[in-house]
Every structure is written in structure tokens, then in C-alpha cells.
Amino acid sequence: MSEHRTALAWQRGDDPFERGNYRREHRLRFERGQQLTNSAAPGYGGIGDATDPEELLLAALSSCHMLTFLALCANRGYTLDRYDDDAVATLDKNPDGKFAVTLAVLNPRTQFSGEKIPDAAEIGTLHERAHANCFIAHSVRCDVQIRPE
Numbered sequence: 001m002s003e004h005r006t007a008l009a010w011q012r013g014d015d016p017f018e019r020g021n022y023r024r025e026h027r028l029r030f031e032r033g034q035q036l037t038n039s040a041a042p043g044y045g046g047i048g049d050a051t052d053p054e055e056l057l058l059a060a061l062s063s064c065h066m067l068t069f070l071a072l073c074a075n076r077g078y079t080l081d082r083y084d085d086d087a088v089a090t091l092d093k094n095p096d097g098k099f100a101v102t103l104a105v106l107n108p109r110t111q112f113s114g115e116k117i118p119d120a121a122e123i124g125t126l127h128e129r130a131h132a133n134c135f136i137a138h139s140v141r142c143d144v145q146i147r148p149e
Contacts, residue, residue, distance in 0.1 A: 039051075061134070089105075
């Protein structure tokens, strides 16, 4: 077991605070000192140059899948040179009629080198195993699809 911590700080400042008119940006600080500005998505009154919670959820899914995939490749003796993913999350109403991230699609592209290179079927199997063992994928209720290219 392990614990992971973040700290969030928000202040109204001199800005108004009323229905539909309030500051949404806030600072996130992670336990090893990294910080970023987060906000609501621009369509929900947030600022455009900040991350939003939906992006952070998608980034966590994408990152966890990649890290698990890297471990699987290394354990099997494959040399992975590059991994890219242009992931997409869909915010929609869930079966209860509430807005939720209902779908996350990961689109990983990989590049291998060396004497032992997995074929397309083995790459697919590695992605299936990575998804089955991804901590974050186990933590969400939305459909997570992996579409290796």
C-alpha cells in the first residue's frame, strides 16, 4: 500500500463570487514539489491556459498505461525506443443522467529496436496486459479503450 498526496489552493481575491461568475482557477501542488494551474474546462467557465480535471484524469490513465506497458516490454526483453499517445476523453451523461467522463480512448504508438521486436499481435497482447494491470484504469468507471497504432 502507498499514499499519494496533493494540495489544492483557491482564493477569491477581489473577484466577485456569485452564480456563474467566480474564479475557477486554482493551484495544485504535488508531494514532490511540482505545481500547476488548474481550472474548469473553458466551456465551463475556466481559463484556456490551465489544465482541467478531465484532462488530468485522461493524463493519469494514459501515463499509467504507458508505465505499465514499459514494464511489460522491459520484463520480456523488448527494447522500446519511443511511445506516444494522443488520448481522448469524452464527457457525456452517464446512465444516471449525470455528466461524467464516459469514455477514454488511448491511441498509443510504439517504436522498438534491437534483435527481439514484437509483432503486431504481441504488441496488442502487451497493451491488453498493460490495461489489465493499470492502477488508474482499475480506479475509474468509464470505458477505457486501447487502440494501438
